[in-house]
Amino acid sequence: MPELRKDPILGRWIIIAKERGKRPTDFIVEHSVSKGGFCPLCPGNEKTTPPEVLSYGDINHQPNTPGWTLRVVPNKYPALIIEGELNKEGEGLYDKMNGIGAHEVIIESPNHDEAFADLPQIRMLDVFLAFRDRIIDLGRDPRFKYVMVFKNFGKAAGASLEHSHSQLIALPIVPGRIVSEMSGSLSYFKYKERCVYCDMIHQEIKTEDRVVCQNDYFLTIAPYAPRSPFEMWILPKRHASSYISQDHSSFQALAAIFSESMRRLNACIPNVPYNFVLHASPLRSEPLEYFHWHFEIMPKLTQIAGFEWGSGFYINPTPPEDAAKFLKEAKV
């Protein structure tokens, strides 16, 4: 029989279609073929992008020239623009403001065909440090309230260019999804005086049913009520609401567990399209007892159609306990 499961933070209901019981090999993944041709993100083509705001690489490497191992550049055709004032105003009962924001692209590798999941740990660490460095820098701008960090991999997940990259958008408002998570976490905290994510971590470690992997600092789980088959959350074991406040050892451990989690996912479903999103406290907020930063990794294996849009329910054909088992047993 199908099962309805409720996400304890958002209160969102999920239908686990147990009878469908899809295994990794049941999912048809369109293997993206490199289209070739000119790539604006490759070394040597730095003039095609706006000037970089951050780069890591050879010690003697000059800005906007080859020799980098990671580059962050503003989006050439940004969704929001950085110059100008917000000019918040009402229009009757409606609210509006100017489309101010910063939209940046993190070019994760100089090698066109090197996927994020295949990055050596030391270079994956650079990606997470770049997220931190850019969040710190953009957090100095009082117009911005939140920096959304995300990655799209594969055409089905919204990435059209195969050269490995992630993105961030600094926003003048805290996105509704984050507000809902914070509000759900706060409700739980007010009732139990504990962080819901910390409770989740303790319970998942104890039962082990949905644990994919862990190290001293982090835990990867298939969440209890996942929207997508093989969805994974990576959570720091020590409570923290701010991503940028981690020390270097923690970032190293994050790179290690992210690398392992992605390799496990890739071993189960090769070349699976996915999105990942960083969920963290808003810019310049004090440490929050009730909120816990984490990454959510969403493989793109099911279609979102009328029922999902209308109800907010997601139908997931793979129970997370099965997904965790496949991921845990994957040879990496």
Next chain:
Amino acid sequence: MKKILLVDDEESIHLLYREELEEEGYEVHSALSGEEALDKLNIIEPDLVILDINMPGMNGIDVLRRMKEINQSMPVILSSAYQEFKQDLASWASDDYIVKSSNLDELKNAVRKYLRPE
């Protein structure tokens, strides 16, 4: 005279753009598909390309990547009725991106940035 290759599957766009651009003093050549544009590239040797994105067959983004592989210094202006292709990072290979409009001032200004009419 500076040569422009206009690539769009809609003939009405060719009629509209050609008249305006010829008035500005450019020599305008037409291609109705991405494939035709790539075939004509070496023959015409344009100084600039105006390229539609949403075309049957090879789409404008794929044509752009091929064109820039052949000649990176040749300016290419993407021209589309849709804003959302801006989110496609492959569009970064272009030198400019304009949204199609009945007012061609934006297009003409973009062309003038790269070409001075003779």
